[in-house]
Amino acid sequence: EVIRALRKAGAFTNSSCGIHIHLDGQPHTPRSIRNFVNIIYARNDLFYKALGIEASRARYCKRMDEHLVATMNRKKPTTFAKIESIWYEGYRGNRDAHYHDSRYHFLNLHSFFHGHKTVELRGFNSTLHAGEVRSYIVLALALNTQALSQSSASTKKPQAENEKFAMRTYLNRIGFIGDEFKACREHLTKRLSGSAAWRRRVAA
Structure with a gap:
């Protein structure tokens, strides 16, 4: 209703804008932050296509840095201080x-370490479509819950030959089940190629 009210009042967006979702960082632990990094890294390519991230915005929500992810998983830091050190590795300037500069990633931890202790997701295009905005928020909350609840998270990327199936099965896994989330599933798979129902079609 908030989005519809804004649109009715004359609000507008353009392609240079993005929607940034901040999640409460208080419940997070070093383990769950590592999980979040791995979850986003594993599905960066899929999320970029599913969300239709505009080329003009890509530099403001870059993919997870491979060196950072590799270092995080090799060292397995057990404190926030150690994760912070890895996050800022290679950057100059006042943290x-x-x-x-470190903030301009799909997953931004600069806001966690030197902001309002929030985990920020920056990979959403601007829109005043209420259904799309809801799908963004629900996805962000589901990703956060996954990071918090799992004991570990893999960096293995999903199969790429059927993007829509990969996204649908992942969404089911993180709770997008039933009619309540039907519209969200549609918004988050409509830009992907392939079949949501079958990974591979077998010839008769």
């Missing part, structure tokens, strides 16, 4: 700066 307290609001517009620190």
